[in-house]
Amino acid sequence: MDTIQRYRIGSTTVTRVTELILPEVPSDFLFPARDRTVLTHDRPRWIGAENASADGQILTLSVHSWIVQTGRHTIVIDTGAGNGKSRPLNPLFNQLDTPYLERLAAAGVQPADVDFVLVTHLHVDHVGWNTIRSGERWVPTFPNAQYVFSEAEYRFYADEQHVRTPSAGVFADSVQPVVDAGQALLIDAEHQQPVDGFTFHRTKGHSFDHLSISLASDGEHALFSGDVMHHPVQVAKPEWNSVFCEFGDDAQRSRLWALNHAADHRATFFSSHFPGTSAGVVERDDTGFVWIPR
Incomplete structure (x- = not known):
């Protein structure tokens, strides 16, 4: 498994650190409303064997973090599922034991080096290595970091009745300990942009106050999309919602x-x-949008 990949955006370095590859995700589970022909004979040209089986029935997904090094700050965007977390209602992420921190070190980053952890949303596979x-x-993994995430999302999921089964237990072991340690910076993305070079965008749909995060550096741009797409x-097919999107119309x-x-930037x-x-890069054509992997 290629667990580390690096990119340049202006003067910044962006590195992928992989936690898990999920190679056998049924497409009719992930996309219940899908048109079956799209993953077979009408398949987009960029959907290769690394993305889906030949018959379109099985998809592959990755769970990873993005590490952004600006020269001034080291930033982690989303933290995967985490080790040793009790997820009895979600066996895929229950009591994991992965070498995530070793892979982070192989990318040249120790937990104490991290200045900010930017969290797109508070679902199970995006906050696990928070602690x-x-x-x-449970204590913060990154002892010197400010963890930046949506205050509205935090307030919403603090009410257990709003937590869907796949993320049961997440708040207690991966979110609240960061707040209790005084390391959380809860923001309203309409009015607060606390990290130089980054802009937080409210992209509700997959979760209550999901954030996408854009980066500008020396005239070049990046977008860290969270779970706007899976x-x-x-x-x-941007009209396809995943089974995990909580607010369907907003997600679309x-x-x-x-x-x-x-595409615009x-x-x-x-x-x-x-x-x-x-x-990758998103471009437009006569059919809509196309994906060009980088």
Whole structure:
């Protein structure tokens, strides 16, 4: 598994550090409303064997973090599922034991080096490495970092009735300990942009106050999309919501916003779950949008 990939955006370096590859995701589970022909004979040209089986029934996904080094700051965007987390209602992420921190070190980053952790949303596979076990407690993995995420999202999921089954337990072991440690910076993205060079965009839909994050450096642009999209087939089919999108109409609007933003700015699109390189460029053609992997 190619766990580390690097890119340049202006004067910044962006590195993918992979936690997990999920090679057997049924497409009819991930996209319940899909048109089956799109992943077979009407398949977009960029959907290769690394993305989907030949019959379109099985998809591959990745779970990873993006590390952004600006020369001034070291930043982690989303933190995967985490080790040793009790997820009895979500066996895929239950009691994992992956070498994520070793891969982070191989990319040249130790936890104490990280200045900011930017969290797109508070779902199970985006906050897990926020914390590690220390005795009987969960403590922040990145001891010197400010963890930046949406205050509205935090307030919403603090109410257990709003937490869907796949993310059960996440708040207690991966979110609240960061707040209790005084390392959380809860923001309203309409009015607060606390990290130089980065802009937080409200892209509700997949979650209550999901954030996409854009980066500008020396005239070049990037977009870290979180879970606005899960798989590159959605570039061709932005109307497809995943089974995990909580607010369907909002999710479709946010997906179109992200695709248009990436195309308008010639931004490198850094996805959270695309297999293969996980990064690419979005362009327009007569059919809509196309994906060009980087």
